[in-house]
Amino acid sequence: MGLIEHHTTFLAALREAGLAVSVAEGLDAVTAVRAVSLAEREQVRAAYAATVVKREVHRPVFDTIFDAYFPALRGLGEAVRRSDGSSAEPEPVRAVPAPWQVDDPVRLRLREELRDYLASGDERLAASIARDAVSAFGAMAGPVAGQPSWSRLSVLSRLSPQTLLAGLLAQLLGGRPDEEFSGRVVRSMIDARMQRFEHLVDADVRRRIAEQRGPDHVARSARPSIDRVSFGSATAAELAALRREVAPLARRLAARLAVEQRAGRRGQLDFRRTIRGSLSTGGVPLTTVHRPRRPAKADLVILVDVSESVLASARFTLMLVHALREQFSRVRTFAFVDEVDEVTRYFAPGTDVTDAVARLTEQARVTWLLGRSDYGRALHRFEQNYADAVGHRTSLLILGDARSNYGDLALPVLTRLADRAHAAHWLNPERRTAWDTGDSAASRYDAVVPMVECRNLAQLADFVKDLRL
Numbered sequence: 001m002g003l004i005e006h007h008t009t010f011l012a013a014l015r016e017a018g019l020a021v022s023v024a025e026g027l028d029a030v031t032a033v034r035a036v037s038l039a040e041r042e043q044v045r046a047a048y049a050a051t052v053v054k055r056e057v058h059r060p061v062f063d064t065i066f067d068a069y070f071p072a073l074r075g076l077g078e079a080v081r082r083s084d085g086s087s088a089e090p091e092p093v094r095a096v097p098a099p100w101q102v103d104d105p106v107r108l109r110l111r112e113e114l115r116d117y118l119a120s121g122d123e124r125l126a127a128s129i130a131r132d133a134v135s136a137f138g139a140m141a142g143p144v145a146g147q148p149s150w151s152r153l154s155v156l157s158r159l160s161p162q163t164l165l166a167g168l169l170a171q172l173l174g175g176r177p178d179e180e181f182s183g184r185v186v187r188s189m190i191d192a193r194m195q196r197f198e199h200l201v202d203a204d205v206r207r208r209i210a211e212q213r214g215p216d217h218v219a220r221s222a223r224p225s226i227d228r229v230s231f232g233s234a235t236a237a238e239l240a241a242l243r244r245e246v247a248p249l250a251r252r253l254a255a256r257l258a259v260e261q262r263a264g265r266r267g268q269l270d271f272r273r274t275i276r277g278s279l280s281t282g283g284v285p286l287t288t289v290h291r292p293r294r295p296a297k298a299d300l301v302i303l304v305d306v307s308e309s310v311l312a313s314a315r316f317t318l319m320l321v322h323a324l325r326e327q328f329s330r331v332r333t334f335a336f337v338d339e340v341d342e343v344t345r346y347f348a349p350g351t352d353v354t355d356a357v358a359r360l361t362e363q364a365r366v367t368w369l370l371g372r373s374d375y376g377r378a379l380h381r382f383e384q385n386y387a388d389a390v391g392h393r394t395s396l397l398i399l400g401d402a403r404s405n406y407g408d409l410a411l412p413v414l415t416r417l418a419d420r421a422h423a424a425h426w427l428n429p430e431r432r433t434a435w436d437t438g439d440s441a442a443s444r445y446d447a448v449v450p451m452v453e454c455r456n457l458a459q460l461a462d463f464v465k466d467l468r469l
Contacts, residue, residue, distance in 0.1 A: 006069065007026070007029070007030065007033075008026070009069070009215075009216070010048075010065070010066075010069045010070075010215075011026050011029070011052070013065050013068075013069065013215070013216060013219035014052060014061075014062065014065055016219065016220070017061050017065060017219060017222055017224060017225070018058070018061065018224050018225050018227075018228045018458075019052065019053065019054075019058050019061065019062065019225070020054070021052045025051055025052050026052070028051040028052075029047065029048050029051040029052055031051075032047035032048070032050060032051050033047045033048065035047070041070060041072060044070060045063075045066055045070070048062075048066065049062060049066075055225075055227075057225050057226045057227055057241075057245060058225045060223075060225070060226075061222055061223070061224065061225045064206065064218070064219075064222045064223075065215075065218070065219045065222060067203050067206060067207060067210075068206060068207070068210040068215035068218035068219055068222075069210075069215045069219075071207045071210065071211070072203075072207070073131070073207065106136050107136075107137075107158055107159070110129055110132060110133050110136065110159060111159055111160075111164065113125065113128075113129050114129055114159060114161055114164065114197065115164050115167070115168065117129060117193065117197065118161070118164060118168055118190055118193050118194065118197075119168060119171065119172060121189075121193055123196075126193075126196065126197050126200055127200055129197070130197060130200035130201045130203075130204050131204050133155050133158075133159055133201065134150065134155055134201060134204045134205055134208065136158075137154050137155045137158040137159070138150045138151055138152070138154055138155045138201075138204075138205055138208070140154060149209075150205045150208045150209055151205065152198070152201050152202050152205045155201050155205070156198060156201065161194050161197065161198075162194070165187075165190060168186075168190055169183065169186060169187065169190070172186045172190075173186060206218050224456075226238060226241045226242060226245060226457070227245065227249075227456060227457040227458040227461070228456045228457070228458050229242065229456055229457075230455045230456055231312040231313040231315075231316055231429060231455060231456065232309075232312050232313065232429060232455070234312070239312075242316060242457060243319070243354065245457060246316065246319045246320055246323060246457075247323060249320065249457065249461055250320055250323030250324050253320075253324060253461060253464055253465060254324055254326070254327060256465065268290060268291050269288060269289070269290055269291075270289040270290055270291045273289040274287070274288050274289045277289060297327065297328050297329040298328055298329065298393055298394065298395045298422060298423075299328065299329055299330045299331075299332070299391070299393050299394045299395065300321070300328040300330070300331045300332070300394070300395050300397060301331075301332050301333075301334070301389050301390055301394050301395070301396050301397065301421075302317075302318070302321060302331070302332070302333045302334065302397045302398075302399065303334045303336065303340075303378075303382060303396065303397070303398045303399070304317070304318065304333065304334070304335050304336070304398075304399040304400070305335075305336060305337070305373055305375075305378075305399060305400030305401065306335045306336070306337060306360065306361055306364075306366055307337045307371075307372065307373045309373075309401060309403070310399070310400055310401050310429050311361065312429075313399065313427075313429035313454065313455070314335075314357075314399055315354075315357045316457065316460065317399050317427060317454070317460060318333065318347070318353060318356075318357055319353045319354065319357070320457075320460055320461075320464060321397070321464070322347050322353050322356075323353070324464065325347075325349070328395075329393075331344070331347070332344045332389055333346075333347060334382060334386060334389070335360055335364050335366050336366055336378035336381075336382070337366045337367050337368075337371060337372070337373055337374070337378075338366075338367060338368045338371065338372060338373065338374035338377050338378065339365055339366055339367055339368035339377070339378070339381060340366070340378050340381045340382045340385065340386070341364040341365040341366050342386065343356075343360040343364045346359050346360045346363075346364075372405050373400070373401075373403060373404060373405060374404060374405065374407050374408075375400065375402070375404040375407070375409060375410065375441075375445075376404060376407050376408030376409055376410040377407070377408070377410075378410075379410035379413040379414055379417070380410055380413055382413075382417075383413050383416065383417065390417055390420050390421050391420065391421070391422075392420070392421075392422055393422055394420075394421045394422055395421065395422060395423045395424070395425070396417060396418065396421040396423070396424040396425070396449075397424075397425050397426075397427070398424070398425070398426045398427070398449060399426075399427045399429075399454075400426075400427075400428070401428055401429060401430050401440065401442075402426075402428060402435070402440055402441050402442040402445050402451070403438070403439045403440050403441070404439065404441060405439055406439045409441050409444060409445070411444065411445075411448060414445065414448050414449060415448050418448055418449050424449045424450070425449065425450060425452065425463070426445060426446070426449045426450065426451040426452065427451075427452055427454040427460075427463065428442060428451050428452065428453055428454065429453075429454060429455050430442075430453070430455070431453065431455065432453045435451075
């Protein structure tokens with residue numbers, strides 16, 4: 001594969017992973033790479049990152065794909081020079097998984113070196129340990145005979161870096177383990193170095209997989225950027241990152257909505273003022289005058305399913321919408337499972353939305369009998385108790401997977417609500433391919449209220465941009 005083809009394939013993998021890389025940015029990347037030394041891998045990485053990565057949340061995906069297409073080593077790698085100046089040959093690959101042995105001399109040596117790294121923070125030593133550990137313990141029986149597969153879990157379970165923590169704390173605190181502040185600082189430092197070591201193991205595992213199956217295989221299996229991670233499958237760390245991303249996203253959306261509102265402020269033609277202004281030009285209206293448009297903010301009513309299957313999506317939708325509350329004249333929120341309760345009181349200005357969502361799931365009266373989603377009963381009860389919430393200036397937003405456990409769908413009720421509202425939308429956190437499977441009534445609800453797939457932050461942001469219209 002030539003250099004140009006390698007470049008275009010790399011950019012295609014970035015686009016497939018969700019990064020918006022234009023043709024012009026690809027050409028900028030070529031110019032930037034030509035300005036650095038191709039022998040300096042980190043310079044090449046920085047040149048590509050500076051030209052094709054536009055958001056910080058996309059950087060981890062970029063680094064993963066870059067490591068696959070521009071690996072630091074090939075095969076077992078060259079001997080790594082240790083921090084003391086000595087060199088060590090890499091451990092041979094154990095193609096057949098070795099049985100678990102606590103007193104394995106290779107394991108004992110690597111654990112001793114890992115202890116040294118955690119105490120000193122020597123990055124070159126960490127890279128050497130990670131590479132040797134993957135060679136020694138990362139190989140597993142692969143689908144092709146004689147060709148091993150690779151596993152980070154196998155490496156980390158053999159080395160067990162967490163079991164080194166107690167001894168390291170005693171060593172680094174110098175016999176003063178009771179000093180609380182010093183203990184927290186040292187513990188934080190060791191945790192950061194452990195995470196760095198795990199990252200190096202991950203990178204070496206991906207490098208070896210890329211050598212066997214091609215970099216495109218690693219690119220396809222890379223985790224998407226945080227704004228494209230599904231709410232329902234996010235890990236604990238990704239959920240924390242998503243929560244941190246909501247507030248900046250709300251600020252960006254609010255700024256964009258304000259600009260669009262100012263741009264569309266010009267109202268109807270003011271005929272009288274236009275003609276009056278044209279008297280100086282003999283009646284030719286060189287400049288038209290328009291009446292100022294009165295800013296019109298819609299009321300927003302949110303009807304959200306908070307059953308367990310859709311709670312993750314509901315949480316982030318509520319967080320983002322309430323962060324944008326100033327874009328609406330009024331926001332009322334109703335939660336349901338098989339009973340409906342107004343939960344607007346939990347989202348008072350100044351309240352932490354994460355705490356509010358936790359309170360509504362614990363305190364709101366959203367369960368009647370079975371505790372399973374019953375859209376028919378929920379819609380009937382909403383119309384019965386809160387009919388005045390929906391008017392001609394209201395945007396009705398429903399969030400749910402449209403799975404009513406084969407119960408009544410209450411389509412006539414939904415039709416009346418949609419007809420009464422200024423606009424109605426439905427966000428479904430399931431993949432579109434899963435709609436109408438099992439007890440899903442997505443298409444039947446979609447015929448009444450337009451339904452949109454909304455499984456991640458990027459889809460949610462795209463939807464919210466148009467919500468006011």
